Every structure is written in C-alpha cells, then in structure tokens.
Amino acid sequence: MQRIINDPDNVVDDAVKGYRRASPDLYAATEHPRVLKFSGETVDKVGVVTGGGSGHEPAFLGYIGEGLCDAVAIGEVFSSPTADAFLEAFRAANRGQGVACLYGNYAGDNMNVKLARQMAEMEGIDVQTVVARDDVASAPADQRDKRRGVAGEIIMWKVGGAAAARGESLDEVIRLAQKAVDACSSIGVGLSSCTIPANGKPNFSIDPGMMELGIGHHGEPGIEVAPLTDADAMASAMCGPILADRTFENGSEVAVLLSGLGATPVMELNLLYSHVADRLDAEGIKVHRTYIGNYFTSLDMMGASLTVVKLDDELKALLDAPCRSLAMTQ
Amino acid sequence: MQFLNASNGTEILDELIGVILENRTYLSEVDGAIGDGDHGINMAKGFRLCGEAIEGKQLSLHKALSNLATTLMGSIGGSMGPLYGSFFLGMANAVKDKDTIDAKAFGDMLSGGQTALQGISDAQVGDKCLIDTLTPAIAAYQKAIEAGESFPAALQALKTGAQQGRDSTKDLEARIGRASRLGERSKGHLDAGAVSCCLLLTQLADSTESRLETAAA
Known part of the structure; x- marks a missing residue:
C-alpha cells in the first residue's frame, strides 16, 4: 500500500x-x-x-x-x-x-x-x-x-x-x-478499486481494461461492467441515464459538477467534460455554471462522477451566491 | 418459580464483554470474507470501553445495559453502534424498575430490545444481518414460554433459535450493508453481525441460567 x-x-x-x-x-x-x-x-x-x-x-x-x-x-x-x-x-x-x-x-x-x-x-x-x-x-x-x-x-x-x-x-x-x-441527477464511473488504509488491500476489484458504470462512492455495485471506452463514449454512457431521469426542455439551464473519484488526473476530468458539454449542447441544454475537480472522492479510486442540476431562477441565485471554504470558493 | 436477581448487572455484562473480546479476530475474519473486515475491531472497541466504565461498580442489569448502550452509540459509528446501542437500550428500559427478572420479564426485556432496534432500522429477516439471528431467537423464546416451558428450557430455545438464525445467513444474498455490493457472491458466507448477535444471545442465556434462583411458588 x-x-x-x-x-x-x-x-x-x-x-x-x-x-x-x-x-x-x-x-x-x-x-x-x-x-x-x-x-x-x-x-x-x-x-x-x-x-x-x-x-x-x-x-x-x-x-x-x-x-x-x-x-x-x-x-x-x-x-x-x-x-x-x-x-x-x-x-x-x-x-x-x-x-x-x-x-x-x-x-x-x-x-x-x-x-x-x-x-x-x-x-x-x-x-x-x-x-x-x-x-x-x-x-x-x-x-x-x-x-x-x-x-x-x-x-x-x-x-x-x-x-x-x-x-x-x-x-x-x-x-x-x-x-x-x-x-440533481448523478452517476459515477469507476475504473479501479480503492483501498481503506486500515484494511491495506483493495475493497473490491475492477479488472484492467474494464470500467463499472453507476458505481457508488464506496464501490457499491453499478449498473454495468463494460470494456473501458474512450472519453467520448464514456461521457455518452454517463449522460444517458441522467438525461433519461428527468425532462430537460430545449433551453433548460443546468449546472454541471464533474468530480474525480480520487486518482483520476484533473486534466482527464476536463477532457471528459468537453464531451459531456457536447452531449448537453446536442440536447439544447444550456450550462450555466460548472464545477470540475476533486469535489467528492472515494479514497484512491480511479473514475469520475457526473452531476447535472436542473436550475430555475431561485436555485440559480443561491448557487451563484458567494461562498468561502477549502473545497469551494466563489 | 425461577428468577434472575437484577442486581447482577456488572457480572453479566462482564461475561458479554468477554465473549466479544475473545472473538475479536474471529468476527473480523467472518466480516473480511464479504464485508470490510472491521466488525470484530469495532465491537471489541465498544465493549472494551464499556468494561472499563463499569469496572469495580456493582450495577443493576438496567444500569449496566444502559451503560453498554450509550457506550456503543457513542464510540462505534457506522451501523453497528446505533443497531446494538438501541437494542441494549430497549432491553435496559424494559428492566428499569425490576429487582427480579422471571421468565416473562426476561422475554419482555428481549422484546423491548427488538422493538427499539426496529424503531431505528427497517432491516428485515432475510436481509442478511443481525436481525436474522435476533428475530427467530426471540420468537423461539416466546413460543417456549407460551407453551408453558421452564425458564431454562426457554433459554435453551433462545440459543437454538439464535444458532439457526445465524446459520440461515449463510445461504442468503445480502440486501443491505457493504456485502450487498457482492450480490450473488455474498452467498456461502455467514453475516458478521448475525454471528456476533448469536454469540451475545448465547452468552446472555448461559449467564442468566447459571444465576437462576428459585423462589417458593
């Protein structure tokens, strides 16, 4: 370890x-x-x-x-x-x-x-x-x-x-x-397991070359274990269940929170976001605000979680309000 | 008629604490197969702290069980602290004003614990957790009492019910807790909470039986 x-x-x-x-x-x-x-x-x-x-x-x-x-x-x-x-x-x-x-x-x-x-x-x-x-x-x-x-x-x-x-x-x-x-609608994708220090060994396993769509923040089982895809296909796989979860009218405004799960480089999160944005654009959904980085992780798990927040004026005003903390300052 | 003197709290608790400390490694091994392997460590931590708190004090069963309950709730997080904490608190409250505990009062104590636990968790028989030990064990005890059996015979029924309940978890697929991650693969292993619950109920029955006194009818 x-x-x-x-x-x-x-x-x-x-x-x-x-x-x-x-x-x-x-x-x-x-x-x-x-x-x-x-x-x-x-x-x-x-x-x-x-x-x-x-x-x-x-x-x-x-x-x-x-x-x-x-x-x-x-x-x-x-x-x-x-x-x-x-x-x-x-x-x-x-x-x-x-x-x-x-x-x-x-x-x-x-x-x-x-x-x-x-x-x-x-x-x-x-x-x-x-x-x-x-x-x-x-x-x-x-x-x-x-x-x-x-x-x-x-x-x-x-x-x-x-x-x-x-x-x-x-x-x-x-x-x-x-x-x-x-x-909020969220979904995770896991590319590797994570290790609790007191246990000293990985909590579960994801085979090399595979990814788990829908994985939980402690490694709870997802909806599908599939061969690892490129970022474009991964973004589509993550957006699918989120877009199916509620109605997004043409012109809907959203906030997007794309968090790493602990071990994925921030560069790759931004790379992944680019494809998420393409997918939202194609649906006519407007992105009002983004949060991209390690906001909510799972120890040293490789992967990301995507949250799409459907906004109205009331939520927008509160989301845009200033704040100051270690993880989020605006 | 046989009864337990309720002033024996510290001694009975010491024996419950003992069985958890003796089985610390075993409980973690059971948990390690399908959980995160910390059940023995967490339980031993909570029970050891309770042992330190009651050492040298002559407590009633009510006081001793209350102490165990608050120690578990205060020192073990996760699910086990509140589950066992409410169980022992419910038991403690059921014997609050008792000087002696006969077979019926002992049954009320068990049911008091069960009711308190159900007040905090929706877990059901079949979910692969400590409820799978507790529910059939208490049902077996109450059935023996209703059938007019003696206090020791009902305690034996409690033990048998607990063991059968514990063993039933082996073939279950976990529906709650971390083991539910494994789905089908959680079959073939006992649930650690069901195992610790069986150890505790068995020890409670033995500790009670060895202290039964007989009153003139």
Whole structure:
C-alpha cells in the first residue's frame, strides 16, 4: 500500500489535526474530536450541518465555511459518524434558530442522525433534515427513496448554506435544500478499486481494461461492467441515464459538477467534460455554471462522477451566491 | 418459580464483554470474507470501553445495559453502534424498575430490545444481518414460554433459535450493508453481525441460567 500515513488505524484523527493546522481561518475544534466548526465570525442564522464517513475528501470537512456548512461530523473511513458526533455538530451550529442537517442516504447515517436528533430535541435544539438521493444508478426512478446520496450533496449544501446565510428561516432552508437536491441527477464511473488504509488491500476489484458504470462512492455495485471506452463514449454512457431521469426542455439551464473519484488526473476530468458539454449542447441544454475537480472522492479510486442540476431562477441565485471554504470558493 | 436477581448487572455484562473480546479476530475474519473486515475491531472497541466504565461498580442489569448502550452509540459509528446501542437500550428500559427478572420479564426485556432496534432500522429477516439471528431467537423464546416451558428450557430455545438464525445467513444474498455490493457472491458466507448477535444471545442465556434462583411458588 503506497500511502502517506502513520498508524493506519489513526488516519482520520491524524487528518483532522492536519486540516486544523493548515486552515485555522476555517476550522475550530468542538467538544468532539471528530467534529469541526467554522472558526469565522458567528452570525445569527440557521445552522447548517452535514456529516458522513471519511475517505471522500474534500467532503465533508472541506465544505465548512461561509455560505456553506457551519459544523461537520465525520466518521471512520467509509463509516458513519456516531450519534454523539452528529449531536455535537448540531450544538456547534445552533444559534437558536434551528439546524438544517443535510446528509446522504446511507443506513448508518440515517440511524445516527435519527438518534442525534432525538437527543438534540431533549436539549431544545430544533433539527430538520434533508436526505440526498441523487445517484440515478442506485435505484430506478420509481424507487427514488432507495437512491444513495452522492455528489449532489454538494449542491444541497451550497444552496442550503446560501439560503441560511441570506437569513432564511429553518423551514425555508430545508425547502430550498430539498429543492436543490431534487434537481440533481448523478452517476459515477469507476475504473479501479480503492483501498481503506486500515484494511491495506483493495475493497473490491475492477479488472484492467474494464470500467463499472453507476458505481457508488464506496464501490457499491453499478449498473454495468463494460470494456473501458474512450472519453467520448464514456461521457455518452454517463449522460444517458441522467438525461433519461428527468425532462430537460430545449433551453433548460443546468449546472454541471464533474468530480474525480480520487486518482483520476484533473486534466482527464476536463477532457471528459468537453464531451459531456457536447452531449448537453446536442440536447439544447444550456450550462450555466460548472464545477470540475476533486469535489467528492472515494479514497484512491480511479473514475469520475457526473452531476447535472436542473436550475430555475431561485436555485440559480443561491448557487451563484458567494461562498468561502477549502473545497469551494466563489 | 425461577428468577434472575437484577442486581447482577456488572457480572453479566462482564461475561458479554468477554465473549466479544475473545472473538475479536474471529468476527473480523467472518466480516473480511464479504464485508470490510472491521466488525470484530469495532465491537471489541465498544465493549472494551464499556468494561472499563463499569469496572469495580456493582450495577443493576438496567444500569449496566444502559451503560453498554450509550457506550456503543457513542464510540462505534457506522451501523453497528446505533443497531446494538438501541437494542441494549430497549432491553435496559424494559428492566428499569425490576429487582427480579422471571421468565416473562426476561422475554419482555428481549422484546423491548427488538422493538427499539426496529424503531431505528427497517432491516428485515432475510436481509442478511443481525436481525436474522435476533428475530427467530426471540420468537423461539416466546413460543417456549407460551407453551408453558421452564425458564431454562426457554433459554435453551433462545440459543437454538439464535444458532439457526445465524446459520440461515449463510445461504442468503445480502440486501443491505457493504456485502450487498457482492450480490450473488455474498452467498456461502455467514453475516458478521448475525454471528456476533448469536454469540451475545448465547452468552446472555448461559449467564442468566447459571444465576437462576428459585423462589417458593
């Protein structure tokens, strides 16, 4: 295993230490070692919280900042944070106007958030949730409830965070965050497996010369294992299920988030985007804004995830609002 | 009539902790076949911390189980912390005001745990998880009690039900958890959560049976 670590069992705590030392202008400690909060000026507003397993960097800690999340709970690699950690994040983000917990649809996160919400309620903190379900490959359209949350979570944080920064109420932040993630369709393609440091060996395998379309952010099975194609065909294969997932009228405006999964060079992401743009052009879809880079990864997996966000004026205004964080500044 | 003195909490918990610590490597090996191989490590971490917290204290079963529940929820993330945490919390709440636990109260304790767990997870029998051990084991216990069998006989039914439930996971295709990645290939391997659940229920039955007292009817 060719990795930059100390004790493989301590990678998460060691990494948190690094984040704090590197960016004291962004990160402050809380009562829980696996929870960080924004170190900047605290303003009176609805708190925005997310959380999830480690290994998806810069998610989740990278989205703490202005116009984004106020506090974030992280777990072991690919494993949900504890209920205690989510609770501490709720406390850290709460300014008396309630907390919007915006997270992804995974069994462990669902359970730990549910427990933490019950505990927060006893402390008088009002926590409302939005659960991202944007991965079109994880379940068919008539079973959206079963879909996993992937990179669309970032759009949900951006829109929810901007709404909170604008001074919206908790109900309104929740409505807008829900609207944002409902407007997202995402799909991944995996070209290699990934290795959890504490395990020391790849989690699964993708044979050389093959690719897995629809792969999840932890290597959950995709919809098709097929011979590796060129970028043009790969872009088409990824756009297909996304364009089939909802109606895009001629002239529809979208935002496109194309994230690497950890090991794919950024040059190749831009190369891939060029073909995605061709495909969207051909459908008469207008791209309002792009995010291309390593926004939501899966350790050292080779591959990419594509998220297309269908916009209206309300979402556009919130997506375009300024923000400042490690992973996203505009 | 036979009963368990509810002041034995620390001793019974020590035995539950012991069985998890003894099987740390085995549980991780089972998990490694189709999961991410950390089940034994995570469970041992949570149970060891609970052992340290209750050491030297004479706790009631309610207090000891509550401590285990909050330790698991606070120290193990992922799915196992909340699943086992709610299970033991539900059990703890069912014996809150009890000085003695007879066969019916023991059944209520198990059902209390099961209800709490179902409140947090939608997992069903057949999904290849700890529910596959828990549900048939508790059903077998309740059936024995309804049939008028003795407390020890019902505990034996609990153990047999748990073992059969654990073994049933071998032929199942995982529908939840990381093993669902493997689909068809998850068949032929036991589920690690079902194995740890069987170890815990078996130990709980043995620890209870060895401490049963008899009251004049």
